[in-house]
Amino acid sequence: MKRRTQGTCNEKDLVLFHYGELDTVARQRLRQHLDACQDCSARLAGLQRTLAALPLPDLTLSDVEKHRLTAVITDRAGQRAQPRRWMWGSALATGAVLAVSLLVMPGGPGNLPGGLPRSEAEIGMLQDMELLQNIDLLENLELLQELERVS
Amino acid sequence: MDYRSAAAVIDVDEVPEQLIEPTPDSETLLLERIRQGDEAAFTRLVSEHLTQVVNLAYRMLGDRQEAEDLAQEAFLRLHRALPSFRGECRIKTWLYRVVSRLVIDHLRREQLRRRIFFFRKSEDDPDPVANCVDPGASPSEVLLGEEARQKLFRAMQKLSGRQRAVFVLRHQEGLPLKEIATLLHLKEGTVKVHLHRAVQFLRQEFTDDEEVTS
Numbered sequence: 370m371k372r373r374t375q376g377t378c379n380e381k382d383l384v385l386f387h388y389g390e391l392d393t394v395a396r397q398r399l400r401q402h403l404d405a406c407q408d409c410s411a412r413l414a415g416l417q418r419t420l421a422a423l424p425l426p427d428l429t430l431s432d433v434e435k436h437r438l439t440a441v442i443t444d445r446a447g448q449r450a451q452p453r454r455w456m457w458g459s460a461l462a463t464g465a466v467l468a469v470s471l472l473v474m475p476g477g478p479g480n481l482p483g484g485l486p487r488s489e490a491e492i493g494m495l496q497d498m499e500l501l502q503n504i505d506l507l508e509n510l511e512l513l514q515e516l517e518r519v520s
Numbered sequence: 521m522d523y524r525s526a527a528a529v530i531d532v533d534e535v536p537e538q539l540i541e542p543t544p545d546s547e548t549l550l551l552e553r554i555r556q557g558d559e560a561a562f563t564r565l566v567s568e569h570l571t572q573v574v575n576l577a578y579r580m581l582g583d584r585q586e587a588e589d590l591a592q593e594a595f596l597r598l599h600r601a602l603p604s605f606r607g608e609c610r611i612k613t614w615l616y617r618v619v620s621r622l623v624i625d626h627l628r629r630e631q632l633r634r635r636i637f638f639f640r641k642s643e644d645d646p647d648p649v650a651n652c653v654d655p656g657a658s659p660s661e662v663l664l665g666e667e668a669r670q671k672l673f674r675a676m677q678k679l680s681g682r683q684r685a686v687f688v689l690r691h692q693e694g695l696p697l698k699e700i701a702t703l704l705h706l707k708e709g710t711v712k713v714h715l716h717r718a719v720q721f722l723r724q725e726f727t728d729d730e731e732v733t734s
Contacts, residue, residue: 380716380720381712381713381716384715384716384719384720385712385715385716388690388691388697388715390696390697390712390715415727416719416723419722419723419726419727420691420719420723422726423668423672423691423722423726424665424668424669424672425579425692426575426578426579426582426669426672426673426692427575428571428574428575428578428584428587429571430570430571430574435567435570435571438566438570438574438588438591438592439563439566439567439570441592442566442592442595442596443559443562443563443566445592445596446562446595446596446599447559
């Protein structure tokens, strides 16, 4: 709902005037206007009446509640500080286990699936493996040819 | 200086004083003790500020449990930030800033969650734990007070997180707009607009009701 504005006296200025948030010049100008304008004075009075009637929600914490909440907060603050040390420790331990298992693994870390062989010996081993596979294929081919001859 | 001791509505002829004061010596000592690992000092700091921090979150959220959770988070963040806390502002100012931002973030997440899951929080359910009965008040006064409070919370749920934060910090906590702008990392002009819109909306909600009853 738009409030009516009149001259220099708009709703926002009235709100700021009520809370004492207008600068000196604006405050004096509005005060002079209010002295002369009954309509705006009535609007300000209505605004002040409504705002004064608004309740102020207030919680009262008993000593027991305060003690309980304080204990929860201090406990959680202590717990938050400790897990960091624990996390660093566990991260270091995991890293160490991983490093050791890579070193202990047969063929070393280069033998990981998808990993590339690095040394000449490893390349030689792979070539030997391929040769063996090819020999197997040749033998199978010979067997097939033998079968054909027999048939 | 206690924020609550500063009247929410100050005399219009008074220039609002800057509420950011130099860190008092006792606070510096307390911080130093906490940095040295004194858990009792941190417990003391928490108990000193707990009620105000929970109340600030409660006024913005209208839910006691959520307010307590956010207050806890604010203190935990303070604990984590203490090694780098140089004391440029008071602890209370720091806590107010963190709580306000936590509340705004929380409200944004809630809004998003409701939009995604069509979740609607029951606005009509009063918070039974939050009802702190004033022993001096009559049952009808208690009932009226509770109704007014629930109505305020329902109305405030329709405000944006920033509007809500600005209104609570200015109207209920009595902080000057300049300080609110610093707390929320907003321009002072933006804060003024948020305050005006919040007041305008609440006034409409409450004035309309008065007109219906009268």
